[in-house]
Amino acid sequence: MAFYPEEFIEEVKSSNDVVDVISGYVNLKRHGTTYFGNCPFHKEKTASFAVTPDKQIFHCFGCGVGGNVISFIMKAENLSFKEAVEFLADRAKLQLPVENDSEEVANELRIKEYHKSQMYNINKDAGKFFFLNINKSKMAQDYIKQRKLNIETVKKFGIGFALDDNSLVKYLKEKGYKETDMLATGLVGKSEKGFLYDKFKNRLMFPIFDVRGRVVAFGGRALGSHEELKEKHIPKYVNSPENLIYTKGRHLYGLNIAKQSGGDKLKRILVVEGYMDVVSPHSYGVTNVVASLGTALTENQGKLLRQYAEEVVLSYDSDQAGQNAILRGIDVMQSLGVMCKVLQMEGAKDPDEYVLKYGPEKFNKLINNSITAVEYKIKILKQKYNLDDTADKIRFLNKMAEILSKVPNNIERDIYIEKLSKDLGVGKEALVAEIEKFLFKDDKKTKSLKVPQPENPVKSVSKETSELEETILYLLTSKRKEVFEQVKKFVLVNDFQVEPNKDLLSSFYQSYENGSIYNLDLTSLCTNEDQVNIITKLMAKPNTSIEFDKITEEVLSSFNLQKMQKRKEELLNLMKQATDQEELNKYQSELRELVQSNVRK
Numbered sequence: 001m002a003f004y005p006e007e008f009i010e011e012v013k014s015s016n017d018v019v020d021v022i023s024g025y026v027n028l029k030r031h032g033t034t035y036f037g038n039c040p041f042h043k044e045k046t047a048s049f050a051v052t053p054d055k056q057i058f059h060c061f062g063c064g065v066g067g068n069v070i071s072f073i074m075k076a077e078n079l080s081f082k083e084a085v086e087f088l089a090d091r092a093k094l095q096l097p098v099e100n101d102s103e104e105v106a107n108e109l110r111i112k113e114y115h116k117s118q119m120y121n122i123n124k125d126a127g128k129f130f131f132l133n134i135n136k137s138k139m140a141q142d143y144i145k146q147r148k149l150n151i152e153t154v155k156k157f158g159i160g161f162a163l164d165d166n167s168l169v170k171y172l173k174e175k176g177y178k179e180t181d182m183l184a185t186g187l188v189g190k191s192e193k194g195f196l197y198d199k200f201k202n203r204l205m206f207p208i209f210d211v212r213g214r215v216v217a218f219g220g221r222a223l224g225s226h227e228e229l230k231e232k233h234i235p236k237y238v239n240s241p242e243n244l245i246y247t248k249g250r251h252l253y254g255l256n257i258a259k260q261s262g263g264d265k266l267k268r269i270l271v272v273e274g275y276m277d278v279v280s281p282h283s284y285g286v287t288n289v290v291a292s293l294g295t296a297l298t299e300n301q302g303k304l305l306r307q308y309a310e311e312v313v314l315s316y317d318s319d320q321a322g323q324n325a326i327l328r329g330i331d332v333m334q335s336l337g338v339m340c341k342v343l344q345m346e347g348a349k350d351p352d353e354y355v356l357k358y359g360p361e362k363f364n365k366l367i368n369n370s371i372t373a374v375e376y377k378i379k380i381l382k383q384k385y386n387l388d389d390t391a392d393k394i395r396f397l398n399k400m401a402e403i404l405s406k407v408p409n410n411i412e413r414d415i416y417i418e419k420l421s422k423d424l425g426v427g428k429e430a431l432v433a434e435i436e437k438f439l440f441k442d443d444k445k446t447k448s449l450k451v452p453q454p455e456n457p458v459k460s461v462s463k464e465t466s467e468l469e470e471t472i473l474y475l476l477t478s479k480r481k482e483v484f485e486q487v488k489k490f491v492l493v494n495d496f497q498v499e500p501n502k503d504l505l506s507s508f509y510q511s512y513e514n515g516s517i518y519n520l521d522l523t524s525l526c527t528n529e530d531q532v533n534i535i536t537k538l539m540a541k542p543n544t545s546i547e548f549d550k551i552t553e554e555v556l557s558s559f560n561l562q563k564m565q566k567r568k569e570e571l572l573n574l575m576k577q578a579t580d581q582e583e584l585n586k587y588q589s590e591l592r593e594l595v596q597s598n599v600r601k
């Protein structure tokens with residue numbers, strides 16, 4: 001086989017995380033949401049080799065080499081494209097699209113694949129069987145009515161019911177399935193006397209699908225009151241065991257459906273605890289919800305989320321277990337470089353209850369008002385200390401500073417400092433000093449991780465100006481429509497003063513206008529070395545953990561202020577050189593307008 005299908009190459013890429021793979025070659029250290037190490041492709045003492053997980057790219061600031069996980073392996077292992085794909089497929093234990101293997105291995109694989117396919121088929125048939133059972137159970141129908149679930153939602157999620165008999169075994173036998181395969185799915189058990197029986201009884205059944213839409217497992221919820229179940233020692237939830245096709249913590253309930261509701265990538269996915277927390281909102285049209293099935297998010301689930309969403313909002317119970325799950329979830333998502341927020345809910349114990357009580361509009365509003373991970377940590381911390389007590393307040397500020405010192409983005413950090421200083425009545429300088437203690441501590445370890453700065457490109461332009469221009473370009477590397485629209489309103493290409501920045505801004509605007517920006521490797525916009533230096537520096541900065549709308553607004557207002565300042569100086573100069581009264585009047589009136597518009601702001 002000369003070529004592999006595009007689909008397979010995508011699967012190979014998504015199964016080989018760029019950080020995981022490169023870690024095998026380079027000692028990487030995380031700095032914010034980017035990883036740095038010594039470049040394997042040129043000799044260096046400073047770590048200028050950057051790996052950016054959220055974009056799944058690497059780039060060396062020293063020698064300029066960059067690319068994705070496949071091009072890395074091609075270079076590192078000196079392989080052809082096809083060989084690199086095979087290398088990575090093997091690493092991820094993916095089966096290659098059929099080619100001649102040794103007969104023995106091929107046979108073994110075939111047998112395993114056959115059993116797996118039988119298990120998928122059994123699950124699929126069982127799912128249909130459970131679904132049809134709903135008509136036979138008044139209890140199940142009552143429950144669905146009481147939860148106000150419409151039939152489309154029940155169908156979409158394949159919700160069903162397991163009767164209190166052994167009808168599933170009978171059904172599967174009739175379908176011709178073998179005993180070993182039935183037992184392997186965990187839907188069927190075997191008594192000591194060799195008698196096969198249904199393992200799920202009297203339960204509402206939720207099929208768990210993988211992203212490809214195959215049923216990998218079931219969750220069964222016992223119907224009946226809390227007290228009744230407790231008295232009879234019946235567990236509320238029972239799940240399929242782990243087996244050949246199901247591993248706990250690898251799937252997200254509802255992702256197969258949620259992913260259909262967005263185009264390429266969802267802007268946001270809400271992560272909840274239970275099945276009904278996904279199904280209920282869905283029946284009201286809130287479709288970007290998945291459940292982690294277990295209390296805390298696992299790293300595997302985090303990686304799945306990263307593939308499908310730009311931002312993750314966590315919603316767990318407000319008890320201690322829920323709080324721990326949120327903190328763990330925040331860590332998982334942040335280590336993967338994904339923006340993570342926390343839903344704040346009052347008046348209901350979970351999303352299921354909330355939508356039922358207040359409706360979808362209020363629920364969507366709630367999601368929009370989620371707080372950032374840092375704000376959540378501050379909130380938890382505040383509960384632990386008595387802020388009226390001076391000693392406690394100092395301890396609180398110290399802890400706070402530690403949290404803020406880990407915020408990778410300076411602009412974002414400044415926003416929190418501003419807010420905290422207002423809330424607590426503490427000077428900004430004091431807070432900054434506290435934070436710097438931690439930054440300095442960290443700096444000893446990470447000093448060598450600093451990205452090398454290019455020489456200041458044009459001498460006559462101030463550092464603030466060139467930095468502000470770069471910040472604006474950086475915002476545009478997010479490829480967000482809202483950011484582009486906002487920036488375009490205020491910034492003209494000719495407003496930029498640094499030549500390479502100006503060229504880049506112009507290319508950005510052009511490819512935004514013709515729509516090519518979305519599937520473009522931004523480095524391909526560069527026409528010379530200076531631009532490459534700028535853009536790779538910008539791209540290696542983390543950009544998933546910041547709030548673009550907020551920051552864009554702040555940056556643009558500083559930019560406008562600077563622009564105005566510059567024009568003011570120009571006008572004052574022109575006024576000095578003016579030769580007649582008419583000219584002077586013109587400049588004066590422009591200056592007056594400029595000053596007045598400044599005052600209005």
Ligand SMILES: [Zn+2]
Binds near residue numbers: 061062063
């Ligand atoms: Zn290099």
